[in-house]
Amino acid sequence: xxxxxxxxxxxxxxxxxxxxxxxxxxxxxxxxxxxxxxxxxxxxxxxxxxxxxxxxxxxxxxxxxxxxxxxxxxxxxxxxxxxxxxxxxxxxxxxxxxxxxxxxxxxxxxxxxxxxxxxxxxxxxxxxxxxxxxxxxxxxxxxxxxxxxxxxxxxxxxxxxxxxxxxxxxxxxxxxxxxxxxxxxxxxxxxxxx
Numbered sequence: 001x002x003x004x005x006x007x008x009x010x011x012x013x014x015x016x017x018x019x020x021x022x023x024x025x026x027x028x029x030x031x032x033x034x035x036x037x038x039x040x041x042x043x044x045x046x047x048x049x050x051x052x053x054x055x056x057x058x059x060x061x062x063x064x065x066x067x068x069x070x071x072x073x074x075x076x077x078x079x080x081x082x083x084x085x086x087x088x089x090x091x092x093x094x095x096x097x098x099x100x101x102x103x104x105x106x107x108x109x110x111x112x113x114x115x116x117x118x119x120x121x122x123x124x125x126x127x128x129x130x131x132x133x134x135x136x137x138x139x140x141x142x143x144x145x146x147x148x149x150x151x152x153x154x155x156x157x158x159x160x161x162x163x164x165x166x167x168x169x170x171x172x173x174x175x176x177x178x179x180x181x182x183x184x185x186x187x188x189x190x191x192x193x194x
């Protein structure tokens with residue numbers, strides 16, 4: 001395993017394209033899981049706000065909490081297929097990840113699907129955030145080069161493509177300092193089962 005180190009920076013750097021040459025295939029079940037998870041969390045947040053009442057003068061409800069889950073699948077040569085997702089215990093207040101829980105989940109999943117591994121994680125939001133690198137870094141103990149799938153849950157009727165972005169992490173030298181950054185990767189939706 002290579003050593004991983006990330007220096008603190010004031011802003012998150014994102015590259016517009018990845019240089020890895022990997023091919024990513026995203027299966028529909030992952031899209032359904034992300035959408036369902038986001039809808040459920042949004043519904044629970046809205047329901048609890050309605051029960052608690054709203055404060056006077058509030059113009060709009062707060063945005064729903066982001067969701068965080070691991071994605072699993074296989075890598076065959078230069079092709080990475082993302083098949084499904086498993087729970088991720090993440091505490092946003094401390095930016096900590098329960099890696100022991102995640103390793104146990106992976107162990108259980110591998111009993112049924114022995115070739116599947118934790119490939120990375122997904123979340124919701126309009127853009128990658130600096131705090132996302134904390135989750136990414138924690139997952140590097142399980143997969144040295146995790147990927148990050150981001151779903152933008154905002155509705156944009158003019159957008160023709162799915163609001164999904166897949167990021168890989170790359171080590172770049174920025175202002176003379178080695179930093180891990182997110183790099184956008186292209187992907188296809190895989191609709192044919194093997």
